[in-house]
Every structure is written in C-alpha cells, then in structure tokens.
Amino acid sequence: MVPKADERYTFASRQPPVRIDSRAKPLAGSTTKRWVFVQKERPCAAVRMPRLSGCAEEVHSHGSCDPQQGMHRRMNRAIRVLFEVVAVVGCCLPRLAGEVVPVRRVLILNEVGTSYPLTNLVDLGIRRALADSPYRIEFYREYMDTVLFSDPDEQSLFRKFYVQKYKNHKPDVVITVGSSPLRFMAETHKNSFPGVPIVFCFPKVPAESGPLDPEFTGVQGEISAAATVGLALRLFPRTRHLVVVGGVAPYDRREQVLVKQQLELYRDRLDIAYLTDVAPPALLNRLNSLPSDTVVLLTALGKDSDGNSYTADQSGPMVVHASNAPVFSLVDRYLNHGEIGGDVSSAIKDGQIVGGMALRILGGQKPQDIPVIKSATTYMFDSRALKHWKVKEKLLPAGSLLLNRDPTMWESYRWYVFIGLCLVALETVLIAGLLLHRARRKRAEKELDLTYDRLRLSVEAGRSVAWDFDVKTGQNYWFGDLQMMFGIPAQTYCGGADDFRHRVLPEDWDIVADAIENARQNREPYRAEFRVVRNDETVRWIEAKGKFYYTTNGIPERMLGIAVDVTERKIAEDSLATIGRRLIEAQEQERARIARELHDDINQQLALLAVELDQWNRSSSNGDVHSHAEAIKGRIMEISRDVQALAHQLHSSKLEYLGLATAARGFCREVSQTHGVKVHFTENGVPRNLQEEVSVCLFRVLQEAVQNAVKYSGADHIDVSLCGNSRELALTVRDAGVGFDLSNPTKSQGLGLVSMRERISLVKGTIAIKSKLTTGTEITAHVPLDKSSRASELSLGAA
Amino acid sequence: MQKNTRRPRVLLADDFPQILEEVQKLLGNDFEIVGFAHDGGQALRLALTLNPDVLLLDISMPVLCGLEVARRLREAKCNAKIVFITVHEDHDYLDSAISVGASAYVLKGRIGTDLLPAIYAALEEPAPEQAVKLIYV
Numbered sequence: 001m002v003p004k005a006d007e008r009y010t011f012a013s014r015q016p017p018v019r020i021d022s023r024a025k026p027l028a029g030s031t032t033k034r035w036v037f038v039q040k041e042r043p044c045a046a047v048r049m050p051r052l053s054g055c056a057e058e059v060h061s062h063g064s065c066d067p068q069q070g071m072h073r074r075m076n077r078a079i080r081v082l083f084e085v086v087a088v089v090g091c092c093l094p095r096l097a098g099e100v101v102p103v104r105r106v107l108i109l110n111e112v113g114t115s116y117p118l119t120n121l122v123d124l125g126i127r128r129a130l131a132d133s134p135y136r137i138e139f140y141r142e143y144m145d146t147v148l149f150s151d152p153d154e155q156s157l158f159r160k161f162y163v164q165k166y167k168n169h170k171p172d173v174v175i176t177v178g179s180s181p182l183r184f185m186a187e188t189h190k191n192s193f194p195g196v197p198i199v200f201c202f203p204k205v206p207a208e209s210g211p212l213d214p215e216f217t218g219v220q221g222e223i224s225a226a227a228t229v230g231l232a233l234r235l236f237p238r239t240r241h242l243v244v245v246g247g248v249a250p251y252d253r254r255e256q257v258l259v260k261q262q263l264e265l266y267r268d269r270l271d272i273a274y275l276t277d278v279a280p281p282a283l284l285n286r287l288n289s290l291p292s293d294t295v296v297l298l299t300a301l302g303k304d305s306d307g308n309s310y311t312a313d314q315s316g317p318m319v320v321h322a323s324n325a326p327v328f329s330l331v332d333r334y335l336n337h338g339e340i341g342g343d344v345s346s347a348i349k350d351g352q353i354v355g356g357m358a359l360r361i362l363g364g365q366k367p368q369d370i371p372v373i374k375s376a377t378t379y380m381f382d383s384r385a386l387k388h389w390k391v392k393e394k395l396l397p398a399g400s401l402l403l404n405r406d407p408t409m410w411e412s413y414r415w416y417v418f419i420g421l422c423l424v425a426l427e428t429v430l431i432a433g434l435l436l437h438r439a440r441r442k443r444a445e446k447e448l449d450l451t452y453d454r455l456r457l458s459v460e461a462g463r464s465v466a467w468d469f470d471v472k473t474g475q476n477y478w479f480g481d482l483q484m485m486f487g488i489p490a491q492t493y494c495g496g497a498d499d500f501r502h503r504v505l506p507e508d509w510d511i512v513a514d515a516i517e518n519a520r521q522n523r524e525p526y527r528a529e530f531r532v533v534r535n536d537e538t539v540r541w542i543e544a545k546g547k548f549y550y551t552t553n554g555i556p557e558r559m560l561g562i563a564v565d566v567t568e569r570k571i572a573e574d575s576l577a578t579i580g581r582r583l584i585e586a587q588e589q590e591r592a593r594i595a596r597e598l599h600d601d602i603n604q605q606l607a608l609l610a611v612e613l614d615q616w617n618r619s620s621s622n623g624d625v626h627s628h629a630e631a632i633k634g635r636i637m638e639i640s641r642d643v644q645a646l647a648h649q650l651h652s653s654k655l656e657y658l659g660l661a662t663a664a665r666g667f668c669r670e671v672s673q674t675h676g677v678k679v680h681f682t683e684n685g686v687p688r689n690l691q692e693e694v695s696v697c698l699f700r701v702l703q704e705a706v707q708n709a710v711k712y713s714g715a716d717h718i719d720v721s722l723c724g725n726s727r728e729l730a731l732t733v734r735d736a737g738v739g740f741d742l743s744n745p746t747k748s749q750g751l752g753l754v755s756m757r758e759r760i761s762l763v764k765g766t767i768a769i770k771s772k773l774t775t776g777t778e779i780t781a782h783v784p785l786d787k788s789s790r791a792s793e794l795s796l797g798a799a
Numbered sequence: 800m801q802k803n804t805r806r807p808r809v810l811l812a813d814d815f816p817q818i819l820e821e822v823q824k825l826l827g828n829d830f831e832i833v834g835f836a837h838d839g840g841q842a843l844r845l846a847l848t849l850n851p852d853v854l855l856l857d858i859s860m861p862v863l864c865g866l867e868v869a870r871r872l873r874e875a876k877c878n879a880k881i882v883f884i885t886v887h888e889d890h891d892y893l894d895s896a897i898s899v900g901a902s903a904y905v906l907k908g909r910i911g912t913d914l915l916p917a918i919y920a921a922l923e924e925p926a927p928e929q930a931v932k933l934i935y936v
Contacts (some may be wrong), residue, residue: 369840507880547859596859598861599886600814600815600859601888601909604817604907606813606886606908607818607886607907607908608818608821608907609816610908610909611821611907611908611910611911614911614912618911636908637906640886640888640908641888644886644887644888644889648889653859654889654891654892655889656864657859657864657866657892657893658866658895662891662895663891666889798847
C-alpha cells in the first residue's frame with residue numbers, strides 16, 4: 001500500500017548534506033552534468049537537511065513533524081529568525097540614521113500561476129537568494145498562464161499589456177520562469193526592455209528559442225531520466241518493463257522529448273511504453289494492471305489528453321495510487337505522494353541560482369559575465385515508498401536525501417536511552433558507593449566488635465570492671481569481671497548511681513564522693529582507692545581511675561573509667577608492712593633486750609661491786625689500800641658509764657622512762673657535743689605517753705635525719721622541732737646545708753631515706769623530703785595519733 | 800637540831816634483790832624498813848598504804864618506772880621523801896627526778912658512801928658522822 005501524501009515530511013540523510021551551489025562547476029564526464037558535490041566514497045547517509053527541509057515546509061507547511069526534527073527545525077528557525085532580526089535591524093539602522101536604501105525592481109515573469117507548485121518553489125528560491133541584497137527589492141510578478149490561455153492571440157494580448165505596463169517603469173532585472181516568458185523577452189527585449197538584464201530559469205526542459213543577446217543569462221533546467229532509470233534497474237533488477245507517464249501540455253511534451261532521448265540507452269534492455277496520451281480513467285486502469293516486472297517513470301503531467309489540468313500535487317498522488325508498480329520521478333514536485341524518487345531536479349534550487357544571478361547583476365555585474373549554467377539534480381527518495389517496495393537504503397547512491405524517513409528507535413530515543421543509561425550508571429555508582437560504604441561500615445563494626453572484645457577480655461583478664469556513666473540519665477553501664485569484683489554473675493550490668501553507692505563500703509564512701517567531686521569540679525582525672533561489698537558480703541579493695549567528659553557548655557555529661565580489684569595487692573602490702581613492722585619490732589625488741597640486759601644486770605652487778613669495794617675499803621685501815629680501792633671504784637664506775645652508753649645506743653631507755661621529747665632533746669645535745677654542730681631542738685604539745693612504736697619510729701627517723709644532716713649537709717646549724725596535737729605528731733629536721741638532688745641521692749642517703757619511709761609507713765604516717773642543691777634540706781614526718789595511741793595513754797593514766 | 804625518838808620509816812623499791820639486801824645492810828638499825836617493793840606498781844601501792852617517811856626508789860623497774868611512781872605519789876599528795884637509787888648517770892634522768900619532787904639522787908655504785916647522807920638530807924636531819932656526803936650529780 002502506497003503511503004499517502006504525508007503529514008510528516010522529513011528530510012534525512014546519514015550523509016553530510018549535498019550542497020547545491022551556483023558556484024559549483026559541472027562534473028567532468030558526468031552524463032547528467034550535475035552541479036553536485038557528492039561524497040561518493042561514503043554510503044547513503046541520513047543527515048538532516050534543514051535548508052532543504054525548508055523547501056518542504058513551504059510546500060507542506062501543514063504537516064506535523066517528528067519531535068527531533070521539529071527541535072532541529074525550531075532551532076534553525078530560531079537561528080534564522082535571529083539572523084533576520086539582525087538583518088532587519090541592520091537594514092533599519094541606516095534608515096534610522098537617515099540613509100536612503102536604494103530600491104531595485106525585479107520583475108518575475110512566470111509561465112503558470114501560483115496554482116502550480118513549480119511557480120511558488122522557484123519564487124521562494126529567488127526570494128531567498130535576494131534576501132541578502134543590500135537594496136530594498138520590489139518584486140513584480142506576472143503570469144502568462146499558458147496552460148489556460150494557450151491561444152496565441154490571448155498571449156499576444158498579455159505581451160502587449162506587459163510591455164505597456166512596464167514601458168515607463170523599467171525593472172532593474174527581469175527573471176523569466178519557463179520557456180514562454182523567455183521567448184516573450186527574447187522577441188521583445190530589444191524594443192520593449194532595452195538594456196534590462198534578463199535572467200531565465202528553466203526548471204523544466206527549455207523550449208527552442210533563438211539566439212539570445214548578451215544581456216541574457218540564466219539556468220537551464222535539467223532532467224536526469226537516464227540516471228533515474230539506471231537507479232530503478234539497480235533497485236529492481238528484475239525490471240523488464242518501463243512505463244513513462246506524462247501529459248500533453250507543451251512543457252510536458254518538451255520533457256518527454258528529452259526523456260525519450262535519454263532512454264534510448266535502455267531501449268534494448270527494457271520494454272518502454274509511453275502513457276502520455278491516455279487520460280484517466282484508462283490511464284489509471286492501465287497503471288493498475290501492470291506486469292510485476294515493471295517500473296513507472298512519472299514525467300510532467302500538467303494536462304491530460306482530455307484537456308484536464310493537473311498540478312504536481314494532483315497528478316503525483318493520482319498516478320501513485322493507481323500504479324501497482326513502483327513510480328520514479330524526475331522533479332522534486334513529484335515526490336512525497338508515494339513516488340520512490342530518483343535523480344530529481346529541484347525548482348527551489350533553480351530559483352536560488354537564478355536569484356543569485358539577479359543579485360550579482362544588481363550588484364553591478366554584467367549578464368554577459370555570468371555564464372549560463374545547468375541546474376543541479378539530486379538523488380532524492382521517499383523513505384516510505386522505499387519501505388513499501390522493500391528497497392534497502394544501502395542500495396541508494398551515496399549522498400542521497402531521504403524524505404519521510406522514520407527515525408529509528410535509536411534516533412528517536414537515543415537521548416532518552418543516553419539519559420537512562422546515565423541514570424543507570426549514576427545509580428550503579430551510587431549503589432556501588434553504598435555497597436562500599438556498607439562494606440566499610442561492616443568492617444568497621446567488626447573491628448569495633450573485636451576492639452570491644454579485646455577491651456572486655458583485657459578488662460576481665462585484668463580482674464577489672466570498666467564503666468560508662470551517663471550523668472544525665474544516671475545510668476551506669478558496667479562490663480568486665482563483675483563476678484569477682486561485685487559478685488554479679490554477668491558480663492555486663494546496668495545500674496544507677498545509687499546502686500554503686502550501696503556497693504561501696506560506707507566508711508569509704510566519703511573518699512569516693514570527694515574524689516568524684518574533685519574530678520568533676522577541677523576537670524582532673526578521677527582516682528580513688530576504696531572497698532566494696534560484694535553480693536556475698538565479702539569485701540574487696542578497688543582502685544578506680546576515670547575521667548569526666550563535658551558538653552561544649554562545660555556541663556559534665558559522661559564519665560568513663562576502669563576499676564581494678566587490688567584486694568590481693570592490698571593483702572600483700574599489708575603482709576609486707578606487717579613483716580616489716582615485725583622485723584623492726586623484733587630488731588627493736590632485741591636491741592631493747594640487750595640494752596636492758598646490759599643495764600639491769602651488768603650495770604647493777606658493777607654497782608654492787610662498787611658497794612662491796614666500799615665496804616671492804618671501809619674495813620681496811622691501810623692508806624695505800626684506800627687509795628687503790630678508790631681507783632678501782634673509779635674504773636668500775638667508768639665501765640658502768642660505758643655500758644650505759646652502749647645500752648643507750650642500742651635502745652634509749654630515755655624513750656621508755658623520760659618520753660620522746662626528753663630523749664630527742666638529749667640526742668640533739670649529744671650530737672651537738674660530739675660533732676660540734678649546733679642542733680637546736682624545740683618541742684610543743686608532745687604527748688607524754690606515746691605508743692612505743694610511734695616514739696621509737698620518730699626517734700629513729702630523728703636520729704637518721706640528724707645524722708644525715710651532720711654527715712652530708714655541711715651545715716653548722718640544724719633545727720629540730722617536735723610538735724604535737726591531739727590528732728598527730730610532726731617531726732621536722734631542717735638544715736641550711738648544701739642539699740642534694742632528690743632524684744639522685746647518694747647510696748647512704750638513699751638507704752637512709754628508704755629506711756625512714758618504711759618506718760613512717762609502718763605507723764601510717766607520711767614523710768616529705770624537700771631538698772634543693774645549695775638551699776638545704778627539710779624532712780617532715782607526720783604520724784597520726786590514733787585512738788589506740790590515745791587509749792594507751794588513758795590506760796597508762798588509769799594504771 | 801630536832802629531837803626525834805621514832806626511827807624514820809623507810810620503804811625500799813628495787814627489782815634487783817641484791818641491791819635491796821645491800822641497802823638493808825647499809826641502813827642498819829637506824830631506820831625502820833616498812834617494806835620491800837620489787838616493781839613500780841608494788842612500790843606505788845605500798846607507799847600509798849604504808850605512808851613511809853622515805854621511799855628509796857629505783858628508776859628502771861617493771862610495771863612502772865620510778866619516775867612515774869614519784870609523779871603519781873606527788874599527784875596523790877603523798878609526803879614521803881623520795882630518794883632515787885639508780886645506775887643512770889645522765890642529767891636528763893636527774894632533771895626528771897628533780898621535776899617529780901625527788902629529795903635526793905644517789906648512784907647505785909656510790910650508795911656505800913652516799914646513801915645515808917642523802918637520806919638524812921632528805922629528812923632534813925643532821926647526818927651521823929659517817930654520812931657526810933650528799934650527792935647531787
């Protein structure tokens with residue numbers, strides 16, 4: 001079924017557009033003498049031809065367009081409108097500036113009226129070409145209408161009228177379209193239009209005309225019947241019959257003559273029949289019953305043998321609809337009704353070439369300088385007809401133009417496909433990103449789990465409990481060795497602040513509360529050592545360290561920390577302290593025992609010996625004996641003093657009988673006397689009856705500190721003070737000597753310091769040693785006087 | 800010179816028995832020995848119950864030292880004269896003895912010569928010939 005004359009009129013080619021140009025030169029050796037640049041090395045192409053499609057627009061402006069084509073057309077139109085606006089503005093500006101644009105008059109003499117598409121198309125081409133003129137062009141159009149007014153008398157009347165009409169208003173250029181106007185001009189030019197350049201246009205085959213004077217130039221129409229039939233044979237290789245359809249109008253006949261000439265080539269190959277004198281309906285019947293191996297060549301059909309006139313838009317569809325064979329055509333007017341097409345001439349192009357010539361003449365060139373040229377033909381096909389006759393596009397000549405070509409799916413939707421693919425790609429990238437992100441997050445989560453497990457195992461292995469306390473909610477999250485520390489049979493536990501408080505041994509709560517408050521207020525690390533009561537009522541020692549976290553406003557919001565069970569360490573420390581204390585006690589006891597032994601036994605015996613010596617001496621009357629006995633007694637007393645001194649060194653009995661203050665004062669005095677260093681002792685508020693271990697401890701520290709000062713400080717003055725109150729006793733030994741580096745004391749100093757610390761720690765006291773090189777040393781020991789100390793004092797008092 | 804027919808009553812306190820025997824020999828019949836104490840606590844109790852004129856007191860004794868006994872006797876308003884008999888030659892002991900109200904301080908090595916003069920001095924009575932030397936070291 002032949003497609004109908006179309007609403008959609010698409011010119012398309014996959015090839016760069018074929019340009020038809022007035023400057024083009026005839027192709028050497030071309031039988032058709034086309035002024036065409038054809039890229040023959042490339043196959044048939046489909047590239048949009050906006051300029052040419054413009055032609056179609058003019059003819060079929062009612063047709064709707066393919067969206068993409070429409071877009072392109074709109075773009076081109078917009079560009080054109082822009083250029084036109086620029087051109088109009090350009091034209092107007094001089095006027096606005098007061099310049100006068102010269103007027104040129106162009107007379108277009110047409111063979112037929114505007115009912116014939118040919119006239120309009122050529123006129124359109126002319127106008128397009130002259131649009132670039134620097135002049136204001138005034139067009140005058142006349143129509144000789146030789147189809148309707150074929151009588152020579154009528155034509156003569158017209159001629160006279162036109163001659164008379166333009167007698168006093170000579171045009172600057174006359175353009176003749178068709179053979180009759182050219183003949184009219186050729187015959188009357190010298191007399192009626194002297195000096196007026198004539199540009200002729202034969203969109204169809206030119207008629208015989210006599211020799212033309214030099215003021216004539218123009219375009220000779222061309223048909224390419226041989227090439228079109230050759231192409232038909234290539235597309236339909238089985239073709240054996242060729243039917244040429246044409247009319248009987250003069251130009252129909254002239255074209256038939258040329259066609260016949262060109263088809264001589266195929267006389268041997270084809271059975272050629274000319275249906276030029278057959279009128280419908282016979283013509284249509286004939287066309288409807290053609291053999292299968294037939295092609296139809298539609299030539300000009302302006303009038304049939306019955307005298308009916310046709311335009312191309314009438315005769316084209318009529319023949320195509322009637323024919324059961326493919327119809328080829330020679331001019332672009334016979335396209336787009338179902339004709340396949342062929343090597344066609346374009347009226348609009350011819351018009352443009354002629355317009356261009358007229359423009360050059362108006363610009364000052366002489367007609368004789370512009371050679372007469374032949375019009376161009378173009379391979380142009382109707383895509384729908386090709387499809388109908390199942391002709392493959394690839395068989396078409398390179399550079400062919402395709403009308404009504406439906407865009408392929410790809411062409412129609414490639415932007416959608418492209419955008420879709422872009423979206424898919426984007427989505428793919430996003431999904432890939434998300435997957436990557438998810439994989440990373442899972443890895444991070446796994447790593448976090450591992451880290452948490454490591455932390456938990458570390459905490460558990462370290463017999464610890466870690467906590468995370470939310471200050472705002474009061475929730476306290478614990479994990480770790482909860483069983484060991486609190487007797488909670490779980491790995492994690494969430495309790496409140498009160499829950500923790502209840503687990504702390506009540507006596508230790510103040511320590512914990514103070515440490516927490518201090519850490520929170522001063523933004524310092526939290527550290528506390530305290531006892532907790534497990535669920536089974538046993539008590540554990542805990543060392544806790546933590547840290548507060550604050551909001552940007554400085555409000556504490558969270559507290560993290562870790563608590564370590566130090567019960568065993570505490571037990572060990574206590575054991576160590578106990579052992580140390582026992583060692584010291586044993587040492588002191590042993591010293592005291594020996595000292596007592598010396599004092600109570602040896603000294604007493606010596607005293608008795610002295611008494612007995614006195615009695616023996618008293619009983620004797622010998623003066624020598626008296627003096628000798630006195631000497632012995634003196635030596636006994638001397639031994640007794642030495643023994644006392646030895647006992648005092650081992651264990652000062654003064655501590656026991658005279659108290660710490662007296663013993664200390666005595667010691668200081670002894671040091672002053674024996675070492676020549678002034679040791680100044682002051683005391684205040686020292687309780688009379690101290691616990692023996694306290695007084696022994698402080699006395700030993702005093703001895704060590706004073707002896708160190710004497711040995712190492714080089715000072716000649718040492719201050720010793722012993723101050724007490726109801727709660728504690730403080731011993732200070734200060735010298736203004738050379739001092740020493742605390743981080744690097746001498747071996748003896750170091751041992752002395754260690755010994756002092758140990759002794760003080762046994763009585764739960766503290767010792768502070770301050771020393772700077774050249775500024776001296778100050779040692780301060782504080783010993784608490786606990787209830788037992790006071791109790792012993794009371795008990796002694798009661799006894 | 801004050802005439803006193805009653806013999807001064809003396810309480811002896813020392814944890815060393817040989818010293819007690821030696822002192823008893825030295826005192827002879829001029830003094831009435833009202834008791835012997837072998838530690839500080841016993842000395843304190845006997846002094847308070849027997850109320851002697853003179854208490855011969857050692858410093859180094861079990862339970863309570865002599866200084867503490869003297870301090871408590873003073874606190875208890877006991878008027879017994881206290882004479883320390885000791886081996887301690889240190890001034891700190893002497894000072895402490897004086898501070899707790901001792902009347903005399905005799906070194907044990909010298910009791911053969913110094914004890915009787917010290918007791919008489921404590922009693923504020925003239926000493927016999929042989930008791931002439933009073934020791935305040």
